[in-house]
Amino acid sequence: xxxxxxxxxxxxxxxxxxxxxxxxxxxxxxxxxxxxxxxxxxxxxxxxxxxxxxxxxxxxxxxxxxxxxxxxxxxxxxxxxxxxxxxxxxxxxxxxxxxxxxxxxxxxxxxxxxxxxxxxxxxxxxxxxxxxxxxxxxxxxxxxxxxxxxxxxxxxxxxxxxxxxxxxxxxxxxxxxxxxxxxxxxxxxxxxx
Amino acid sequence: xxxxxxxxxxxxxxxxxxxxxxxxxxxxxxxxxxxxxxxxxxxxxxxxxxxxxxxxxxxxxxxxxxxxxxxxxxxxxxxxxxxxxxxxxxxxxxxxxxxxxxxxxxxxxxxxxxxxxxxxxxxxxxxxxxxxxxxxxxxxxxxxxxxxxxxxxxxxxxxxxxxxxxxxxxxxxxxxxxxxxxxxxxxxxxxxxxxxxxxxxxxxxxxx
Numbered sequence: 001x002x003x004x005x006x007x008x009x010x011x012x013x014x015x016x017x018x019x020x021x022x023x024x025x026x027x028x029x030x031x032x033x034x035x036x037x038x039x040x041x042x043x044x045x046x047x048x049x050x051x052x053x054x055x056x057x058x059x060x061x062x063x064x065x066x067x068x069x070x071x072x073x074x075x076x077x078x079x080x081x082x083x084x085x086x087x088x089x090x091x092x093x094x095x096x097x098x099x100x101x102x103x104x105x106x107x108x109x110x111x112x113x114x115x116x117x118x119x120x121x122x123x124x125x126x127x128x129x130x131x132x133x134x135x136x137x138x139x140x141x142x143x144x145x146x147x148x149x150x151x152x153x154x155x156x157x158x159x160x161x162x163x164x165x166x167x168x169x170x171x172x173x174x175x176x177x178x179x180x181x182x183x184x185x186x187x188x189x190x191x192x193x
Numbered sequence: 194x195x196x197x198x199x200x201x202x203x204x205x206x207x208x209x210x211x212x213x214x215x216x217x218x219x220x221x222x223x224x225x226x227x228x229x230x231x232x233x234x235x236x237x238x239x240x241x242x243x244x245x246x247x248x249x250x251x252x253x254x255x256x257x258x259x260x261x262x263x264x265x266x267x268x269x270x271x272x273x274x275x276x277x278x279x280x281x282x283x284x285x286x287x288x289x290x291x292x293x294x295x296x297x298x299x300x301x302x303x304x305x306x307x308x309x310x311x312x313x314x315x316x317x318x319x320x321x322x323x324x325x326x327x328x329x330x331x332x333x334x335x336x337x338x339x340x341x342x343x344x345x346x347x348x349x350x351x352x353x354x355x356x357x358x359x360x361x362x363x364x365x366x367x368x369x370x371x372x373x374x375x376x377x378x379x380x381x382x383x384x385x386x387x388x389x390x391x392x393x394x395x396x397x398x399x400x401x
Binding site: 004013017024031034129165 | 269
């Protein structure tokens with residue numbers, strides 16, 4: 001068969017695609033459990049962090065011992081408890097549009113839903129070095145302790161800084177946060193008992 | 194393969210025909226990642242891996258690839274290696290994979306990889322092609338890191354994330370933004386072109 005004939009070209013292209021696609025499929029299938037577990041751990045880590053719990057030596061054990069899953073509407077949330085079995089705080093999922101893509105994460109709120117305990121991102125696609133700095137600790141940590149006043153949106157200013165050169169990403173985070181908080185407040189009856 | 198051949202490949206890819214400075218390839222990713230030294234190193238590492246393996250594979254198959262579909266075949270091979278690298282990284286080194294985020298995908302579109310496939314791997318044996326890829330990636334990485342050191346210092350006052358702004362000067366926001374790389378790469382190309390022109394004028398007879 002001539003190398004430049006149509007038939008050879010078609011057979012060659014199909015065969016090569018099959019070889020590479022199979023190689024990728026096998027690798028993906030082989031590593032899928034590990035990848036899923038890694039992603040779950042990132043999520044567990046974020047949930048523990050927004051509630052101010054140290055992950056300890058074994059992340060999975062700490063997670064299952066310290067937290068109880070609960071439902072707010074159809075959202076999966078997690079509650080942490082003190083020694084007497086009283087609720088200390090809730091981890092509530094955060095989800096929305098950033099400047100370049102979706103931003104996903106968790107916020108921690110106190111049991112009485114009157115202040116933020118923390119904020120963590122699991123997924124964000126902001127510009128590295130600019131908007132991507134929303135994932136730096138100094139930025140996230142300043143949200144811990146911010147009071148949640150009904151009817152009043154959280155805003156930058158007093159003790160809460162946006163990122164220089166990344167106004168859009170900073171504002172996107174703030175909007176997502178405010179949306180998440182107002183969403184959370186609709187479950188107030190269920191949560192703040 | 195002779196030792197001298199590797200040395201010649203090294204010299205040509207890192208200096209004389211540097212992908213960025215002499216051939217003006219790979220500029221898009223250079224603008225994006227050079228605001229931090231760590232990002233640049235990781236991007237460079239990913240590119241070295243991808244371009245070396247892609248060139249090797251393309252060279253192995255070079256006798257069998259039909260001429261009219263060669264580019265689509267090259268893209269297929271490049272994309273497969275990059276995705277494979279991405280999957281393994283996600284499973285084995287999740288922290289690094291998270292830090293890299295979208296950069297891995299960007300490697301597929303880096304013109305250097307296809308450039309080496311078209312210009313070298315297509316007509317040279319696999320081992321030579323592999324080294325050609327490694328050195329082309331290395332030349333790219335070196336330029337990236339030089340620019341990143343300048344940008345990170347002026348833009349953030351840091352080096353590898355460590356604060357080195359001892360004088361306490363005001364950091365330049367422009368250095369954090371992609372256009373800053375344009376200014377620096379422009380100056381670098383100007384300097385290198387001058388050196389090359391001077392070399393040719395004085396000792397042009399020595400080397401072709």
